[in-house]
Amino acid sequence: MNAPVSTTFSPASERLIIYTCEHAGNDISYLEHEGREMADSDHIYLEQHWGYDIGAEQLTRGFIERTGGIGVFANFSRLICDPNRSVEHRTFIPQSIEERPLSWNLGLSDNEVSGRIQSLYEPFHNMVDAEIERTYAEQPFLFSVHSFTPNYQGETRDMEIAVLFDQYDSEAALFEQLIARHGFQTALNKPYSGYDDLIYSASAHGRKYDIPYLELEVRQDLLQDPTLRQRVEQCISESLMRLLEMPGVFEAGGVATSVQASDR
Numbered sequence: 001m002n003a004p005v006s007t008t009f010s011p012a013s014e015r016l017i018i019y020t021c022e023h024a025g026n027d028i029s030y031l032e033h034e035g036r037e038m039a040d041s042d043h044i045y046l047e048q049h050w051g052y053d054i055g056a057e058q059l060t061r062g063f064i065e066r067t068g069g070i071g072v073f074a075n076f077s078r079l080i081c082d083p084n085r086s087v088e089h090r091t092f093i094p095q096s097i098e099e100r101p102l103s104w105n106l107g108l109s110d111n112e113v114s115g116r117i118q119s120l121y122e123p124f125h126n127m128v129d130a131e132i133e134r135t136y137a138e139q140p141f142l143f144s145v146h147s148f149t150p151n152y153q154g155e156t157r158d159m160e161i162a163v164l165f166d167q168y169d170s171e172a173a174l175f176e177q178l179i180a181r182h183g184f185q186t187a188l189n190k191p192y193s194g195y196d197d198l199i200y201s202a203s204a205h206g207r208k209y210d211i212p213y214l215e216l217e218v219r220q221d222l223l224q225d226p227t228l229r230q231r232v233e234q235c236i237s238e239s240l241m242r243l244l245e246m247p248g249v250f251e252a253g254g255v256a257t258s259v260q261a262s263d264r
């Protein structure tokens with residue numbers, strides 16, 4: 001079995017950021033241990049947005065090159081078990097895609113589910129905990145990086161970059177404005193909402209340690225062209241550093257809810 005989690009580190013000159021990439025990889029080598037029957041026709045999903053977040057790992061590594069910080073990557077496919085869901089969530093182990101049953105998740109025993117949690121899910125989350133605990137004195141900012149498909153089951157998505165949150169509403173809105181100033185089509189809590197328990201990883205770790213957190217979603221086609229991806233990396237990195245430098249940001253009492261005219 002390949003390593004379920006990997007990490008990277010680069011010295012940070014400003015505020016320390018811990019980047020998490022829950023859907024970095026599409027590895028399914030763990031399934032060899034289960035000895036399960038797998039339909040060849042299901043393998044195509046691993047190469048698509050169903051299997052992992054296309055471009056998200058490269059994007060995260062690009063951020064770390066620009067801002068320094070720590071990266072924690074889940075290398076196993078979300079189709080085995082999803083580290084951005086609670087284990088109780090109905091899509092923690094997805095049963096089907098577009099109403100087609102997923103062969104490697106059919107009829108899992110309790111032991112098999114526990115095995116996936118212990119071998120894949122927990123090592124990822126334990127690593128995030130360990131990095132937060134190791135750097136806690138620096139009050140790290142937790143930033144979960146994802147990508148989404150431009151066309152979801154026939155629905156075309158115009159929005160390019162979104163900031164997701166389940167608290168820190170003002171900071172999320174400011175961050176979105178800062179990114180939008182670079183000319184991107186931005187949104188808040190799209191294509192799904194943080195309030196629907198769908199930014200599980202950032203929220204769980206952030207709340208556990210009471211450190212600030214947000215999640216990012218970038219449309220995949222922006223990440224597949226290297227030149228465009230570098231522009232995305234630069235604009236979001238700059239915006240994030242600007243946000244983290246603002247007085248009162250992520251503190252009780254909060255910040256002004258819009259970027260001031262003088263700041264434009």
Ligand SMILES: [Zn+2]
Pocket residue numbers: 022023053084145146147
């Ligand atoms: Zn994702």
